[in-house]
Amino acid sequence: MHVARHGLPPHAWRKSSFSDTSDPYCVEIQATPDALIAIGDSKARPRGAFVFSPHAWATFVHSIRSTGLLTRPVAHQDH
Numbered sequence: 001m002h003v004a005r006h007g008l009p010p011h012a013w014r015k016s017s018f019s020d021t022s023d024p025y026c027v028e029i030q031a032t033p034d035a036l037i038a039i040g041d042s043k044a045r046p047r048g049a050f051v052f053s054p055h056a057w058a059t060f061v062h063s064i065r066s067t068g069l070l071t072r073p074v075a076h077q078d079h
Helices: 042-047 054-067
Strands: 027-031 037-041 049-052
Touching: 037 042, 037 054, 049 054
Parallel strands: none
Antiparallel strands: 027 037, 037 049
C-alpha cells in the first residue's frame, strides 16, 4: 500500500474542526475512492496527502483522544 497520494479531488477536502476558521491554511481530510482516509495540508497540496486505512486512522484518533493530547491549539503569536 502507498502511504502518499497525489491528485485527489480538490472539492472533496474537509477542513479539520481544530483548524482556525479565519486561517486558510489547515489540516484537511477526505475519503479516497478506494476507501482510505487521506490527510493533507491545505498549503502544500502538491506534496500529496498521507493515506491510512479506516482502522489505522480510527486507532490514531482514539489514541489521541484517550491520552488527552487532542486539544485546541493556542493561536500562534509572533514575538
